[in-house]
Amino acid sequence: MKKLMKGNEAIAEAAIQAGCKCYFGYPITPQNEVPEYMSWRLREMGGVFKQAESEVASVNMVYGAGAAGVRAMTSSSGLGIALMQEGITNLASTQVPAVFLNVMRGGPGLGTIQASQADYNQMTRGGGNGDYYLPTYAPSTLQEACDLIQKAFDTAFKYRTPVGVMVDATIGNMMESVDIKENVQPDPSIPDVNEWCIRGGRREDGSVHRIKGLFNVPEECEAFNEELAKKYDKIRENEVMVDIKDCEGADVVIVAYGTTARIAKQTMKLGKENGLKIGMVRPQTVWPFPYDELREACRDAKGVLCAEMAIDQLLQDVKLALEGTKPIATYHRLSGVMPSANDMYDACVKLAKEAK
Amino acid sequence: MGEMIYKRTDFLKARPTHYCPGCTHGLEHKLVGEVLEELGVIDRSIMVISVGCSAPAYDYANVDNIACLHGRAPATATGVKAALPDSIVYLHQGDGDLLSIGLDETISAAGRGENITVVFANNNIYGMTGGQMAATTLIGQKATTCPAGRDPHLDGYPMKACEMIATLTAPKLVARTALYDIPHIIQTKKILKKAFQNQIDKKGYSFVEILSTCPTNWHMSPQASMEHVKNEMEEVYPLGIFKDED
Ligand SMILES: Cc1ncc(C[n+]2csc(CCOP(=O)(O)OP(=O)(O)O)c2C)c(N)n1
Ligand code: SF4
Numbered sequence: 328m329k330k331l332m333k334g335n336e337a338i339a340e341a342a343i344q345a346g347c348k349c350y351f352g353y354p355i356t357p358q359n360e361v362p363e364y365m366s367w368r369l370r371e372m373g374g375v376f377k378q379a380e381s382e383v384a385s386v387n388m389v390y391g392a393g394a395a396g397v398r399a400m401t402s403s404s405g406l407g408i409a410l411m412q413e414g415i416t417n418l419a420s421t422q423v424p425a426v427f428l429n430v431m432r433g434g435p436g437l438g439t440i441q442a443s444q445a446d447y448n449q450m451t452r453g454g455g456n457g458d459y460y461l462p463t464y465a466p467s468t469l470q471e472a473c474d475l476i477q478k479a480f481d482t483a484f485k486y487r488t489p490v491g492v493m494v495d496a497t498i499g500n501m502m503e504s505v506d507i508k509e510n511v512q513p514d515p516s517i518p519d520v521n522e523w524c525i526r527g528g529r530r531e532d533g534s535v536h537r538i539k540g541l542f543n544v545p546e547e548c549e550a551f552n553e554e555l556a557k558k559y560d561k562i563r564e565n566e567v568m569v570d571i572k573d574c575e576g577a578d579v580v581i582v583a584y585g586t587t588a589r590i591a592k593q594t595m596k597l598g599k600e601n602g603l604k605i606g607m608v609r610p611q612t613v614w615p616f617p618y619d620e621l622r623e624a625c626r627d628a629k630g631v632l633c634a635e636m637a638i639d640q641l642l643q644d645v646k647l648a649l650e651g652t653k654p655i656a657t658y659h660r661l662s663g664v665m666p667s668a669n670d671m672y673d674a675c676v677k678l679a680k681e682a683k
Numbered sequence: 684m685g686e687m688i689y690k691r692t693d694f695l696k697a698r699p700t701h702y703c704p705g706c707t708h709g710l711e712h713k714l715v716g717e718v719l720e721e722l723g724v725i726d727r728s729i730m731v732i733s734v735g736c737s738a739p740a741y742d743y744a745n746v747d748n749i750a751c752l753h754g755r756a757p758a759t760a761t762g763v764k765a766a767l768p769d770s771i772v773y774l775h776q777g778d779g780d781l782l783s784i785g786l787d788e789t790i791s792a793a794g795r796g797e798n799i800t801v802v803f804a805n806n807n808i809y810g811m812t813g814g815q816m817a818a819t820t821l822i823g824q825k826a827t828t829c830p831a832g833r834d835p836h837l838d839g840y841p842m843k844a845c846e847m848i849a850t851l852t853a854p855k856l857v858a859r860t861a862l863y864d865i866p867h868i869i870q871t872k873k874i875l876k877k878a879f880q881n882q883i884d885k886k887g888y889s890f891v892e893i894l895s896t897c898p899t900n901w902h903m904s905p906q907a908s909m910e911h912v913k914n915e916m917e918e919v920y921p922l923g924i925f926k927d928e929d
């Protein structure tokens with residue numbers, strides 16, 4: 328049933344409907360409605376809500392609950408996610424599933440509390456140590472945010488990995504009509520958690536489950552890293568999501584995600600009205616990134632415009648995808664100043680002219 | 684056939700530990716194991732392992748266990764208990780872990796009254812990283828980051844965990860014990876039993892600090908280390924029950 332809901336609350340409800348049983352979090356704007364909603368709603372649904380003493384604590388609480396095979400999550404904004412990085416790499420190394428929601432605000436440092444996409448590198452490159460990745464969804468509507476946070480739990484448990492969902496403050500705080508899927512059942516391909524999770528005591532055959540990321544022997548740690556790399560290859564192979572619009576025969580292709588992609592849609596409309604063919608590639612997963620899909624979609628384009636609420640972060644992946652085959656221009660606004668469809672259109676016109 | 688009057692606790696695997704001779708970490712695991720066995724809760728026990736010399740205890744625990752990041756064991760245990768409220772969790776933490784990097788998690792879990800049992804191995808030093816000064820290092824005690832001895836004007840004063848935690852409302856049991864002779868070992872075991880009984884009865888948070896040894900980084904023999912606990916440590920860290928609420 329469609330309902331008008333506030334972003335952060337809708338995403339929290341979607342998580343609960345996907346079986347989230349434990350939420351731990353520390354207040355930070357612009358995502359405070361997530362812990363606030365969880366504090367009564369999750370408890371009402373028989374789950375556990377705890378307000379953590381810090382994001383460092385939140386991520387380690389998530390670790391404990393995830394290790395028990397339970398669907399657990401936390402949410403924060405860039406500063407808090409920064410504090411969680413040691414915990415996120417620990418989850419990757421201990422193969423404990425969990426979901427992290429980042430409602431992005433402006434940075435660096437304390438920055439602003441308004442919408443931004445400047446945590447792109449933080450989510451896709453991470454700040455934790457070692458060879459790990461954080462599979463991350465980047466929805467652009469509230470409906471998509473609800474659908475993808477539900478999918479994020481499945482991905483986390485399918486691959487036994489932490490998974491990120493990143494939206495900006497606009498999506499977190501706007502009201503939009505959503506149809507949240509209720510009582511979503513886990514993907515049947517997910518392996519039984521009882522094969523690895525801690526429950527207390529030991530199995531009937533006397534075996535014990537250990538959740539650990541520390542190795543006594545270098546060769547064992549090396550072998551584990553190779554296994555982990557294979558897992559990331561599998562995720563790259565199976566989990567890329569991208570929305571491609573009107574790219575065939577396009578003069579210019581815009582690459583954008585999240586709120587910027589919503590604005591790019593307006594720009595495409597301006598193109599239609601003024602006779603400039605504009606297509607769009609909208610990554611729904613930013614890790615793994617749709618490199619091949621992007622290159623293929625831009626085949627006809629004279630040039631590619633990378634639009635983001637950050638300075639040249641998404642651009643790095645666009646460059647990796649295009650491998651120097653197309654001229655690339657950029658358009659950005661920052662720190663809560665919203666991109667404008669008109670300015671983005673002007674950037675497309677300029678690019679099309681110069682790329683001739 | 685003789686009668687079995689003593690055996691290795693089923694809580695631990697039958698294998699040697701890496702602990703140095705005279706180190707009390709192993710004895711503490713053993714006492715906890717015996718207590719959990721006597722209380723009949725091995726089948727729902729979880730060892731929550733911290734970072735310090737006891738980090739490799741995942742190789743010894745004969746029950747499900749989880750190795751935590753440095754200082755975060757109380758937060759991780761909070762998550763474990765949120766997911767598994769009937770499990771019995773045993774946190775084993777050193778002084779660097781519990782009182783320095785993890786002080787926030789320690790105090791906050793105690794303040795919330797998490798239904799967990801914390802065993803604090805206070806050896807006045809960072810054992811694992813090679814003998815650096817801890818928040819608990821005694822005045823005048825030498826460590827690799829205070830080679831001339833801890834000078835309170837430069838490095839401040841020893842921090843006292845029990846005294847701090849006992850000021851909080853939620854904790855049910857807060858006690859400091861030692862292991863330097865049989866009566867104290869028996870007393871420690873008694874207090875540990877009460878601490879875990881509290882958890883079984885869902886009464887809430889219990890904290891047992893055990894004055895521990897690190898012969899290797901103290902540069903003392905195992906026997907001299909025990910003497911040091913009795914003669915030097917106990918003076919700064921008096922034994923006793925700081926809080927016991929039924
Ligand atoms: C974030 C982080 N910082 C530093 C370390 C290095 N480190 C490992 S153990 C340790 C100190 C342990 O001392 P303590 O907790 O007293 O345990 P002990 O070895 O004395 O039993 C430190 C600083 C680490 N593992 N993680
Ligand atoms: S270094 Fe110290 S604390 Fe570590 S095992 Fe040896 S004696 Fe025990």
Ligand SMILES: [Mg+2]
Pocket residue numbers: 735777778779804805806807808809810817
């Ligand atoms: Mg120590």
